[in-house]
Amino acid sequence: MIRFESVTVRYPGAASPVLQDVTFEVAEGELCLVVGQTGAGKSTLLRAVNGLVPHFTGGTMAGRVLVDGRDTRTHRPRDLADVVGVVGQDPLAGFVTDTVEDELAYGMESLGLPPDVMRTRVEETLDLLGLAGVRGRPIASLSGGQQQRVAIGAVLTTHPRILVLDEPTSALDPQAAEEVLAALQRLVHDLGVTVLLAEHRLERVVQYADRVVLVRGTGDALEVGPPAQMMARSSVAPPVVALGRLAGWDPLPLSVRDARRMAGPLRERLAPMRPPVRTGVPRKPVSNGRRSVDTVDTVDTTDPVRTVATVHELTVRYGGRRSAQPPAVRDLTLDVAAGEVVALMGRNGAGKSTLLGSLVGLVRPVAGTVRVGRADPVGTVDPATAKPRAIARAVGLVPQDPGSLLYAETVAQECGQADRDFDAPAGSCARLLERLAPGVPPNRHPRDLSEGQRLCLALAVVLTGQPPLLLLDEPTRGLDYTAKARLTRIVRDLADAGHGVVFATHDVELVAEVATRVVVLADGEVVADGPVGSVVSASPTFAPQVAKILRPQPWLTVTDVAAALEPAS
Missing domain, CATH: 3.40.50.300 (P-loop containing nucleotide triphosphate hydrolases)
Incomplete structure (x- = not known):
């Protein structure tokens, strides 16, 4: 054909x-x-x-x-x-x-x-x-x-x-x-x-x-x-193949079912070990006025300096208050602290993008309040009413369509404009882009880039401003595993430097690699909130491949398995 x-x-x-x-x-x-x-x-x-x-x-x-x-x-x-x-x-x-x-x-x-x-x-x-x-x-x-x-x-x-x-x-x-x-x-x-x-x-x-x-x-x-x-x-x-390579399986399995049939000896080796726990930072548990929320006990924190986003009883309805449409987000309360990497999960239409849009001022709520940024030294802002420049200093969003952030004729011009917009040293944006997607031609028009390269360029533009809160909507769309690994390292570096990161995704493998906390939405409401291991491992839908292969053991990623086996090899 x-x-x-x-x-x-x-x-x-x-x-x-x-x-x-x-x-x-x-x-x-x-x-x-x-x-x-x-x-x-x-x-x-x-x-x-x-x-x-x-x-x-x-x-x-x-x-x-x-x-x-x-x-x-x-x-x-x-x-x-x-x-x-x-x-x-x-x-x-x-x-x-x-x-x-x-x-x-x-x-x-x-x-x-x-x-x-x-x-x-x-x-x-x-x-x-x-x-x-x-x-x-x-x-x-x-x-x-x-x-x-x-x-x-x-x-x-x-x-x-x-x-x-x-x-x-x-x-x-x-x-x-x-x-x-x-x-x-x-x-x-x-x-x-x-x-x-x-x-x-x-x-x-x-x-x-x-x-x-x-x-x-x-x-x-x-x-x-x-x-x-x-x-x-x-x-x-994929992870199932990477795990097969690590374990020396022959032939390499392509499905979870085939891998589980070969994984008995590996599970025995891992039985006395435990994977590292990514706890993020202490936080306040979320609350929801309409539905009980599956949370885990955490240490409460009331330090406003550590909080980079506060959402209280947020309700968003497209078409305004009198619209007959059901709310896209309903009575949602959520805090994000500096150093946290929060994954928003849920089926299509659950309200993930709407929540991100509310945090950056693209969507106006019909009820509730939103504050973003650090209380010290510049203070937090309400993204629904603040000026664009003040919002950009407090929060940055890379949307599902990264091309909507790109206007220049070449990659080099786009990077140069980002440096000027954020008063960053010349070359800052270009260096970030090289980390995310090495080898992107500086004279290429952004529309001529691949989808993954265009996403990396938009992400580099937003990161140039070093916002306290970074929002990513489907950040791995169009990215291969190598580019995703680079993104993971950058997100971890940002969290270590005190930035809060919230990303909406259907990529369960990315969540397993980088998230410290998972918030699951359904019909605009929070239905689960907790550490990544406890939320995704228990879900047949959101569990990563390694968790399915090695269940009931609590392993999530090939990286964690490799680190555990390294001393014994």
Whole structure:
């Protein structure tokens, strides 16, 4: 169905091709997973399948790509729309209508399908992706994860023979990700749909792949082979594979089930040991006026200097006080102390992004109070009423769409402007960016960066101001494991320096690595709050892979297991 023949792609101004002499084939009814580090060329590879490369991205392409026998050099994307469905990294960029139901129907209208067929497919897709409850909602009012599901659904309704997906589960909670991947499995196995998929969260998808395409980066040869074989060679691998490498398992397991069958001897070695405990700092427990909250006993702290955020009985309702919509956040009380790394978790639409927006003044509450920043020396501010410059000194937010923070023509200009805005020494932002994403070209336009590189640039811009409180909304979206490890180190450094960090995420592996505290939201309310180990280990949904493999022992990460085994090795 898809055939690459000696394909080389080079962008203007680049020192070397992003893809070089790529040759491989994807058969009908195959799920092929594309793996590689951020910026290695995965998105370029996917865009070449429907002709976006080079017809719309610019640059030059040698060789050819055949899709169901059609040459993308002579067939533009519109000529392939009946065969190829594409879901990009940024769902908002692909929407053409205002509401969920209209977006699901739009592609079928373009293909001229009968109304009764369209109606049936819309209903099936709403049920398949759990979107029936928001069918009439404006797309702009949905959470990032809900928007991601709408983007996938808009492609599925056209019943393409080939599906190309770039980070399809990046903004989805674990449950929604499982539903989407199960839907893709049914399309592959039952209908013979060919799926080419790039995903950084390999722990979610590698066990479903028929083959893996390993993109190593500029100038290096691309490899294609069975998943276990490619994971043994890959520099990016999920925790289950990393644990298998550490334990010397052969063959390497790709799923938790397979790993548990091999983990008996490892559990015996770890039985007398205990992992380190990340407690953060003493804090006040949260309270909630409507629902009992699962908390753990902590030492109370009333020192206002240590508090970087205080939320008291916050209620947010979109559309204002008289709106008929239920509150997005309801009667929520929460304190964040300096040195804490707080993970906000919960399914899509639980209120995580709304809470972050309230902390930075993007969302105005209908009730309750919010204060951010340190009481000493400059004092805290109310983000709903303070001036933008005062808010930026107290709190920084990297949103789900990092491009919304970027306005300059080049990476270098963006970094230079951040240094000036925050009165930072020249080069501060550039040095932060180099730590997060080494090798980003300073003369590249931010829109030409990969999703992961663009996120790193936005994060570097915000971190240049060294705000007492840092907010991150899905910070690992588009990041590979290497870039995520760099982000983890920076977050830990910030916490050690006395900054408070709050991040909303569906990435349970990131939570296991860096969080000192987990707050779980449901329907805008806090339903659990406590140390990371006690909250995520007890959850079948939010538990990381290592916890599932080594249960009932309390291990969360490969890093902790490696540290425990090191003295004995």
